[in-house]
Amino acid sequence: MTETDAMAAAMIAPAPSALTGDAVRLVEVGPRDGLQNEARYPDTATKVELITRLAACGLSAIEVGAFVSPRRVPAMADTAQVVRSLPSLSDISLPVLVPNMTGLEQALSVGCREIAVFVSASEGFSQRNIQCSVRESLVRYQGVIEAARTAGLRVRGYVSCVVRCPYDGDVAPSTVVPVVQWLLEQGCHEVSLGDTIGAATPAHIRALLQACATTLPVQALAGHFHDTYGMAVANVMAALEAGVRVFDTSVAGLGGCPYARGATGNVATENVLYLLHGLGMKTGVDLPRLVQVGDFISRALGRDSASAVGRALMR
């Protein structure tokens, strides 16, 4: 029995699920949203190996980097080299985050096929994060999205602080919906709803998705939950019940250390897979193999995995 066979045997059999529509797609954001927020980050070769190994687990979408200021975000400074060094992964979506036209030009220059753009639902976060109002950020992005689509790229939208903002406090669903709607109207194929500070509970996610569903197609929405308060898996469950079938997750819970104060990592891919497979949902992702990838990147960063599933199955 191999190590991954032993892990598979240790896992629980799925229980009957009341959920309809059993296919779920994960967007692996560890190489970008995860590594961007780690105290240490790996060299280019390790990033390329990470992405290649993630793809081999069956993930169909992996965010591979960001064309942002290398001074502000040094962890993403080698995104061009990472993209150029990737093996052919033609059947996989590999978005890169871009904040502006310069970023889009860099993405185009290395042959990216998909970009991601990000706006905040709250004024306070928009001002502190990208130094402009929400409205100004939309105006700024309009040209970027249009140029990207003209160039044949797919565009994914992120909305951050969809439930609570670290500066403005609670954010009402009625504030979020128009921003999501705007991104979809500009031609984003999908908009990811980000609980950036991990403050939401399932009731908040439900209220938000109910508000979205009145005017927006739920199949165009993704859930992007951070595990700061340990609520992320429950929030995935609530979003599943509201019809969401796409989730952003991060291998090994990259983006926050479990033993450091104020860990704010994305929900771990391993934990979400354990949930989904236990619910009888299909993801196409090999969990035991992914646990090995989580172990690989955790060792490379010299830290413990932030995924409970990763730690339990590696024991």
Place this chain on the structure above:
Amino acid sequence: MTETDAMAAAMIAPAPSALTGDAVRLVEVGPRDGLQNEARYPDTATKVELITRLAACGLSAIEVGAFVSPRRVPAMADTAQVVRSLPSLSDISLPVLVPNMTGLEQALSVGCREIAVFVSASEGFSQRNIQCSVRESLVRYQGVIEAARTAGLRVRGYVSCVVRCPYDGDVAPSTVVPVVQWLLEQGCHEVSLGDTIGAATPAHIRALLQACATTLPVQALAGHFHDTYGMAVANVMAALEAGVRVFDTSVAGLGGCPYARGATGNVATENVLYLLHGLGMKTGVDLPRLVQVGDFISRALGRDSASAVGRALMR
């Protein structure tokens, strides 16, 4: 603004909840199920201070110790001294775990008003944990429960491995229900359903509770979830939706089970409170104050809190 005021301000406002029956009771098991399974355990005075501080947070039930073999479970060897040293907490339920008639006699000798008894739903765990079959354990307990009730004590029942056993694998709801029913028939006022190795997902908890609800009163059931695979908060949510309003939790996520492979601590009291208050449920427990208690016991044990909420709010 005090430290607890600042924490309260950092917390999210509750979202409208679809749940009916908004009062939830927590049974704090940190001083017993938690400390029993820690690598280090504190001295008697620290335990007494822990319990006293927990009571001051508004918890109405705290499991304070176990009258078990001091050789096998040295962390619980001072339970008699702990119980004798407690200040008057007359309005609080303070159960102690007892495995047999000797344990009951010890509990009675120090004036305990409530005991907890524990049986396994799975044969493998029963044999390894208490060296007898499930049926033999029921026979053994029958006299203990009867004697306890004759002495005027309340008796709480635990059933372990209600979803998966580390030795036997998956456990069917049809195996669990008769054991729960037997405990209720013997006069237990409440039976706590233990996912001892934390393997369950919300679908498993739902299936189990559906099976229980066909013949048993759901208001007599409690959820006891471990967070080994990061599913515990989602499982609390599933149990809430199935009508359960009592949960066993452990401050700072103390504990684990030494006899269950891969088990980590109970779900953290702080995380469950964050969930419940975010859902608009009432617990009567002061979360910011409880976070301080979690910090106190984590420091006393020389370890980091296992509660994401505790770490986030102590930032």
